[in-house]
Amino acid sequence: MLIDLEFAWIMKNLLIYLILITMGCNNTKPSSDYNESPTSSDRKLISSPGDERWIPLFDGKSTNGWRNYQKKTAGKSWVVKDGTLILEVVSDGKGRTKTEDGGDLITVDQYENYELSLEWKISECGNSGVLFNVVEDKQYERVYHTGPEMQILDNTCHPDAKIHTHRAGDLYDLIACSEEVVKPAGEWNQILIRINAGQTEFFLNDQKVVEFMMFDQSWKERIAKSKFKDMPGFGKSQKGHIALQDHGDAVAFRDIKIRML
Numbered sequence: 001m002l003i004d005l006e007f008a009w010i011m012k013n014l015l016i017y018l019i020l021i022t023m024g025c026n027n028t029k030p031s032s033d034y035n036e037s038p039t040s041s042d043r044k045l046i047s048s049p050g051d052e053r054w055i056p057l058f059d060g061k062s063t064n065g066w067r068n069y070q071k072k073t074a075g076k077s078w079v080v081k082d083g084t085l086i087l088e089v090v091s092d093g094k095g096r097t098k099t100e101d102g103g104d105l106i107t108v109d110q111y112e113n114y115e116l117s118l119e120w121k122i123s124e125c126g127n128s129g130v131l132f133n134v135v136e137d138k139q140y141e142r143v144y145h146t147g148p149e150m151q152i153l154d155n156t157c158h159p160d161a162k163i164h165t166h167r168a169g170d171l172y173d174l175i176a177c178s179e180e181v182v183k184p185a186g187e188w189n190q191i192l193i194r195i196n197a198g199q200t201e202f203f204l205n206d207q208k209v210v211e212f213m214m215f216d217q218s219w220k221e222r223i224a225k226s227k228f229k230d231m232p233g234f235g236k237s238q239k240g241h242i243a244l245q246d247h248g249d250a251v252a253f254r255d256i257k258i259r260m261l
Contacts (some may be wrong), residue, residue, distance in 0.1 A: 007170040031048075038179075039175045041147075056118070057107060057242070058085055058256040068103040069143050069243065070136060077102035077246070085253045087128070087246055106134060111258060112239030116193045117258040120152050122168075124185045126249030127160060128152040129172060131242035134195060135233060143243040146233045148174070148203055150193055152251065154185040169204040173226045177209040188254075196261045198238070214238075 024168035057065060063074040077088050077099040090099035122128060134147035149172040153160055160166040167187070181204050183189050193205040195229040198219075202210035213219060214235060228234040244253060250252050 025088045034060070035093065035175075044105060048087075052259075054257045054259045056257050057118075058253070060254070063087065063109050066105050066147050066244075067108060067132075068108050069140070069241075071103065074105055075101040075103045075246075077098065078105055083254060085244075085256070087244075087249075087251050089248065089250045092248075097250065098247065098248045099246055103249075104131075106136065106143065106241040107243075107245045108185065110240050111242065111260075113196050114194075114258050114260045115261065116242060116256075116258050117191070119188045119254050121188050122152055122185050123156050123250035124139075125154050125157040126152075126185060126251060127154075127158050127247040128249060128251040129245040129247070130191065130193065131243040131245060132195065133235070133237045134243045135237050135240050137233075140233055143245070144234075145231050146229075146235075146237060147171070147210070147240060147243055148235050149245070150191060150210075151187075152245070153182075155182060161165050169209045171210050171212060174222055175210050175212055177204070179207065179209060181205045181207045181209065194261075 017135070058066070060080070062080055063078055063079055063085070066074050066078075079086050079088055087098050087099060089102075092098045100178040116130070116132070118130070120130070125185050128151040129152050130151045131143050131147035134143045137146075140146050146222070151160075151168055151170045151172045152168060153234060155161040155166040155167050165176045166169070167177065167180070169180075169191075183205065192201075194201045194203070195214075198214040198216070199211055200210075200214055201208055212222075215238065219235065223235055225228060242258075243252075
């Protein structure tokens with residue numbers, strides 16, 4: 001009988017000990033390092049190559065990868081200085097400027113479904129633009145005959161600034177910016193153009209300023225009310241070249257890169 005009581009006492013205390021150990025394990029707090037750092041699987045997701053696969057379109061040293069529209073080389077007015085792609089201009093003798101050997105510059109390659117990021121700086125009272133989905137064909141004389149444009153402009157003094165949908169960051173002649181966040185002439189502005197299956201967004205200096213859908217009925221109706229209504233190839237291609245516009249004014253670009261979606 002004594003042996004049975006001792007055995008029962010031992011088993012009871014062992015059971016209590018095991019319960020306390022289990023409770024202690026369940027209440028153990030994770031370390032601060034664990035709370036602040038993602039797990040290894042999370043890190044793989046965060047650093048996935050698809051998330052940060054930016055491809056430079058400008059090497060900072062040359063116009064390699066670019067050429068004039070419907071030509072084999074870039075015009076000599078497009079020069080590279082200190083890691084910047086610059087369109088140089090001269091006086092036209094009438095109070096305006098022009099390029100001696102410029103022309104609209106386009107990427108050698110064509111792209112579809114991507115994010116395009118770059119910085120631009122416009123001259124005082126200057127005008128330029130970034131065009132996308134440009135189709136290069138002899139039936140289209142200019143890049144804007146097919147490619148929609150994110151406008152580059154000095155809003156303070158260029159005549160186009162008086163026209164709604166012609167100001168910096170606008171989808172030119174189609175949609176005005178939701179807010180004005182452009183920096184003055186002579187300062188760098190950063191843009192991002194995101195196009196995915198027609199869904200398009202414009203960002204200017206980290207602010208989304210324009211959003212629209214291409215290729216649907218509303219897109220066709222919008223074009224029909226614009227200056228592009230008589231251009232049969234405008235805004236119809238889902239892929240194409242990226243173009244930097246020569247509008248006769250000095251403009252600079254840098255950190256031009258793309259990533260596919």
